[in-house]
Amino acid sequence: MKIFSFLFLFLLLVIPVQGQLLSQPQGRDFQPSAKFNANFIKANKIEKLTITEELKPDGERIKKTGRKLIYRFNLNGQVSSIQEITKSRDTLLTIYEYLDARLNCEIKNDAAGLFSYCYAYEDEKPVEVKYARLRKRTNPADRTEISTETFTHKSYESQLHSTQHNASGRPYKKEIRYFDENGYYLKYSSDFVMTSRHEEEKYTYNPHGHLSKKEVNRPYEEYTQHYEYDDVGNLTAEEMFKEGRKVERLEYVYREEDMLLQAELTRDELKQAIHIRSYTYSFRK
Numbered sequence: 153m154k155i156f157s158f159l160f161l162f163l164l165l166v167i168p169v170q171g172q173l174l175s176q177p178q179g180r181d182f183q184p185s186a187k188f189n190a191n192f193i194k195a196n197k198i199e200k201l202t203i204t205e206e207l208k209p210d211g212e213r214i215k216k217t218g219r220k221l222i223y224r225f226n227l228n229g230q231v232s233s234i235q236e237i238t239k240s241r242d243t244l245l246t247i248y249e250y251l252d253a254r255l256n257c258e259i260k261n262d263a264a265g266l267f268s269y270c271y272a273y274e275d276e277k278p279v280e281v282k283y284a285r286l287r288k289r290t291n292p293a294d295r296t297e298i299s300t301e302t303f304t305h306k307s308y309e310s311q312l313h314s315t316q317h318n319a320s321g322r323p324y325k326k327e328i329r330y331f332d333e334n335g336y337y338l339k340y341s342s343d344f345v346m347t348s349r350h351e352e353e354k355y356t357y358n359p360h361g362h363l364s365k366k367e368v369n370r371p372y373e374e375y376t377q378h379y380e381y382d383d384v385g386n387l388t389a390e391e392m393f394k395e396g397r398k399v400e401r402l403e404y405v406y407r408e409e410d411m412l413l414q415a416e417l418t419r420d421e422l423k424q425a426i427h428i429r430s431y432t433y434s435f436r437k
Contacts (some may be wrong), residue, residue, distance in 0.1 A: 326345065336361070
């Protein structure tokens with residue numbers, strides 16, 4: 153733990169209390185969880201963000217992992233692509249397409265080429281997702297549609313019930329989202345119709361309305377996530393507990409001169425090591 157504190161102080165002596173680059177954690181929504189705040193990205197004309205990873209095992213020197221993440225953003229501050237480069241120089245790519253503010257399509261790659269998931273919405277909720285394979289990399293519209301799954305939703309007082317149907321139209325997953333009178337998520341649960349698999353998340357908030365604790369209960373996986381913020385709501389740290397024992401702590405380090413995120417430091421208690429993710433930025437002119 154002393155090494156962790158030393159690295160933290162070495163990278164930044166005082167954590168700034170401003171800047172909203174990171175999106176605040178929230179309950180389980182329909183949209184993929186956005187790591188970065190699109191409004192902040194747009195306002196500050198950030199075009200590209202590169203994250204390089206290193207590892208510091210206890211008692212050893214810092215080692216490069218060879219893993220790199222490259223985020224690119226559109227003019228609205230939304231993530232347009234995420235490129236992951238591994239130690240073996242393999243590249244995983246995800247491209248995001250939007251319709252207004254909502255995610256329209258995710259395009260990913262695997263050993264066979266490119267594939268996509270595209271969504272349709274009604275009243276801000278997804279009602280359809282189409283899976284397709286892309287025949288031509290240079291023309292995303294040239295695709296073979298493989299299957300279509302659908303969603304139905306029913307609203308009750310302080311609850312939203314959603315059912316996911318397979319390509320044959322049969323229900324296979326049911327979700328319930330619980331809210332309070334102010335619209336805060338209180339609980340999320342899901343059940344698969346044909347199995348006994350049940351998942352549940354519970355949410356607790358601090359006096360400023362920021363998510364402070366998330367309790368996750370899944371088959372073979374139970375943990376509690378705690379979140380820490382500064383005085384103006386910037387996320388500064390996360391801690392994960394399993395069976396009452398802290399297994400991981402993540403600290404966010406901000407640059408003092410412009411309040412941009414400089415690094416993430418994750419202390420893995422089980423592996424006795426610190427993961428270091430360093431940030432560099434490219435800006436639009």
